[in-house]
Amino acid sequence: MKLVKSLLLGSAAGLTVVAGAQAADLPIKKAVPVEYVRICSAYGAGFFFVPGTDTCLRVSGRARFEAGYSQSYQRGGNNGDLMGYRGLGRLNLDARTQTAYGTLRAFVRFELASRTGAYLNSGTQQRIGNAFPALGVDTFGRAQQYVNVDKAFIQFAGLTAGRASSFYDFYSHDFEIIGSSLGSDVASTNLLAYTATFGQGFSATISVEDPIFRKNPLFGTATVGNAASQFAVFTAGASNLSPVVATNAAGVPIGEAFYDLRQTSRMPDFVGALRYDAAWGSAQVSAAVHELNAGNAASVLTFGGATIAAGSVVTPRVNTEYGWAVQGGLKFNLPFIAAGDALYLQGSYGEGASMYTGYSAYIGSYTASAAVTQGSNFAPFFVDAAVNPLTGKMELSTSWTVVGSYLHYWAPEWRSAIIGSYGEMTFGKTSRNLLGGLNFNGLGNPVNSPGAFLFSSALRDTSQVVAGANLIWSPVKDLDIGLEGLYTRVDLKGGGRVIDVNKAPGAVAAGVNGAGLPVNAAGAVLPTTNYADTFQVRMRVQRDF
Structure with a gap:
């Protein structure tokens, strides 16, 4: 028994040793090594290598709260809100890769916001599809969601796409809590550009840009059936047709050709800029060319309303015109006053290009007219051109603006900015007189009374002042708490007055009394004005990361 027991124990021990030896000979599967995120120092703070690639990425963003108070003179429709609020979120993605041709960069910025109330609910952003309005009884026109791909571009070897x-832009309201001063600031447009650098701080850019974001409307005479009204504001989705006198082969007026003056996107805008950057600051000169166009006539009628037979009329075409603008800007760094101090100076002039001069930047763009505040005395006009109803030719508007903005640091955590801007906009008198005085059904009889024409704000020359100041406290890095006050005034140029629609909403002059004052149908004198102004206060709490 002892012998059998010893043999069994020995065999078990031997098997154990063999099994252990065989197990030791088996390959061991190694764990996948952990690839930790590595810092990328080539492009500044905040970049890291995307695992498994040689691309550096920076993720940043912003959270913001804003509130504002604005005067309101009229409590009708959606008017009457004195306060406005906005909450905004921003996300930035900046990806860069070093190549044999230089840095390959892709940058994307998303912005989401909820806006309500007076002037923080932006009609301008809604008109270009960046904001979506609420439709409820109490929220209609007073609340909106702002959804925007603010940036999405690629840069490579001088190319930006x-x-x-x-x-074209230079000063982009950098020092203002909410951009309000006059001057061009199109932060988001689609473009293809090439920038050449010459060393010593000099660079030049040629850019082909989307014209949609630079279109203020054309102006003509709207029609209802075949009865011409006096003035027209062309609106999306409406059948606003502007008549132009049609002639036969001999040049004799025989009818009206009706045009839809809403512009199409047929040709891009061409922008050129020359820039210089140095330790003392920056300088830039830029120019732009912008096409103004209208389509073919939608219909041709006699003055009595009958359709003119095909081939019996020479239909005039609304001629294509080209607006243009030039701009010059300077930025001075002023560290000898205080660290971080800077001054911007900028001026712009244009014809048929009010979005390039930025004359409508504060009151409202992408619309024929807008008011400085709810229930304002009158609404100034911003159209790029008026169509002459006799010739079909466009008469371009002229506008110019100047702006100065100074930022001063009282202490590292306290800073202020003072902003002042001025601009003027003028329209050709020929088109205004013809549009106001012609009845196309009779060729020469006033459509409305002379008073309605004389005291209308349509195509009236104006000047505009926008000025303000702010104070911002940054108790810790990347946190701003600020307050800003803003004053805006629009004046009629060249004398004259318009109906004060704040005091007489919806009033139209039925005639003029012996003293040259406008009166209604009952003979009562209507109130008039030659300016409109407003004051606003805004505040912001903002955290960047």
């Missing part, structure tokens, strides 16, 4: 800030 995608959605980016216009290369």
Whole structure:
């Protein structure tokens, strides 16, 4: 028994040793090594290598709260809100890769916001599809969601392609809590551009840009059936047809050709800029060319309303015109006053290009007219051109603006900015007189009374002042708490007055009394004005990361 027991124990021990030896000979599967995120120092703070690639990425963003108070003179429709609020979120993605041709960069910025109330609910952003309005009884026109791909561009070897800030712009309301001063600031447009650098701080850019974001409307005479009304504001989705006198082969007026003056996107805007950057600051000169166009006539009628037989009329075409603008800007760094101090000076002039001069930047763009505040005395006009109803030719508007903005640091955590801007806009008198005085059904009889024409704000020359100041406290890095006050005034140029629609909403002069004052149908004198102004206060709490 002892012998059998010893043999069994020995065999078990031997098997154990063999099994252990065989197990030791088996390959061991190693764990996948953990690839930790590595810092990328080539492009500044905040970049890291995307695992498994040689691309550096920076993720940043912003959270913001804003509130504002604005005067309101009229409590009708959606007017009457004195306060406005906005909450905004921003996300930035900046990806860069070093190549044999230089840095390959892709940048994307998303912005989401909820806006309500007076002037923080932006009609301008809604008109270009960046904001979506609420439709409830109490929220209609007073609340909106702002959804925007603010940036999405690629940069490579001097090329910029995608959605980016216009290369025409220089001062982009950098020092203002909410951009309000006059001057061009198209932060988001689609473009294809090439920038050449010459060393010593000099660079030049040629840019082909989306014209949609630079179109203020054309102006003509709206029609209802075949009865011409006096003035027209062309609106999306409406059948606003502007008549132009049609002639036969001999040049004799025989009818009206009706045009839809809403412009199409047929040709891009061309922008050129020359820039210089140095330790003392920056300088830029830029120019732009912008096409103004209208389609063919939608219909041709006799003055009595009958359709003119095909081939019996020479239909005039609304001629294509080209607006243009030039701009010059300077930025001075002023560290000898205080660290971080800077001054911007900028001026712009244009014809048929009010979005390039930025004359409508504060009151409202992408619309024929807008008011400085709810229930304002009158609404100034911003159209790029008026169509002459006799010739079909466009008469371009002229506008110019100047702006100065100074930022001063009282202490590292306290800073202020003072902003002042002025501009003027003028329209050709020929088109205004013809549009106001012609009845196309009779060729020469006033459509409405002379008083309605004389005291209308349509195509009236105006000047505009926008000025303000702010104070911002940054108790810790990347946190701003600020307050800003803003004053805006629009004046009629060249004398004259318009109906004060704040005091007489909806009033139209039925005639003029012996003293030259406008009166209604009952003979009562209507109130008039020659300016409109407003004051606003705004505040902001903002955290960047």
